[in-house]
Amino acid sequence: MDEVIGIFATPLLRAPATLPPGLVDALVAHFSAEAIESNSSSAHLSHTRMLHPSQSPLYGQVAALVTPKVVDFGGLLFGERLGWSIKEMWVNVLDNGGKQAMHNHANSFVSGVVYLTPTAEGAETVFMKSPGGTDFAFRNDHKGTTPGPYSADKWVSPSPDPGDLMLFPSYLMHAVPPNPGGRRISLAFNAIPTRLDSWGYAVSFAG
Numbered sequence: 001m002d003e004v005i006g007i008f009a010t011p012l013l014r015a016p017a018t019l020p021p022g023l024v025d026a027l028v029a030h031f032s033a034e035a036i037e038s039n040s041s042s043a044h045l046s047h048t049r050m051l052h053p054s055q056s057p058l059y060g061q062v063a064a065l066v067t068p069k070v071v072d073f074g075g076l077l078f079g080e081r082l083g084w085s086i087k088e089m090w091v092n093v094l095d096n097g098g099k100q101a102m103h104n105h106a107n108s109f110v111s112g113v114v115y116l117t118p119t120a121e122g123a124e125t126v127f128m129k130s131p132g133g134t135d136f137a138f139r140n141d142h143k144g145t146t147p148g149p150y151s152a153d154k155w156v157s158p159s160p161d162p163g164d165l166m167l168f169p170s171y172l173m174h175a176v177p178p179n180p181g182g183r184r185i186s187l188a189f190n191a192i193p194t195r196l197d198s199w200g201y202a203v204s205f206a207g
């Protein structure tokens with residue numbers, strides 16, 4: 001029998017209802033007024049300043065619920081349940097018409113987003129293959145093609161509910177298309193393992 005094997009796959013973890021509704025409501029109430037840092041990609045997108053979870057009791061509660069998931073996810077990336085810490089958290093407020101340009105997160109290994117409000121259809125987070133390359137490219141995409149896991153260059157994440165968590169490797173490119181609906185609020189964070197060891201070549205991180 002023929003067999004197709006998806007080698008070198010990229011993990012992405014969705015964990016529904018990771019934050020309870022009471023914590024989601026408290027985060028929205030506390031942080032939506034603090035999202036005053038503007039974003040160069042959209043006048044309808046703003047952020048709070050970044051904080052270490054220890055600097056905010058609400059972020060501390062989020063970190064306690066999210067860190068075990070990061071440990072699980074890190075096991076997929078590095079083949080070992082390592083110690084992990086969340087080194088910064090912030091809240092994004094995306095009003096109608098706002099968008100987030102394609103980007104990834106530097107100086108981080110696992111990044112995550114928790115959705116704090118409903119997300120309008122069309123404003124789901126989109127992940128892309130790295131555009132990379134400085135040479136001519138060949139593609140085959142048109143009405144007659146059916147993108148699959150090996151041919152698609154982007155993936156639209158399923159519509160989330162408030163409290164849902166998504167974890168992804170920090171190098172993955174992602175974006176949010178123009179928001180066709182009401183105010184969309186999300187909490188984002190970056191996490192690092194305490195130590196990586198490659199047969200004795202080790203590096204330690206401090207967040």
Ligand SMILES: [Fe+2]
Nearest residue numbers: 103105174188
């Ligand atoms: Fe991001």
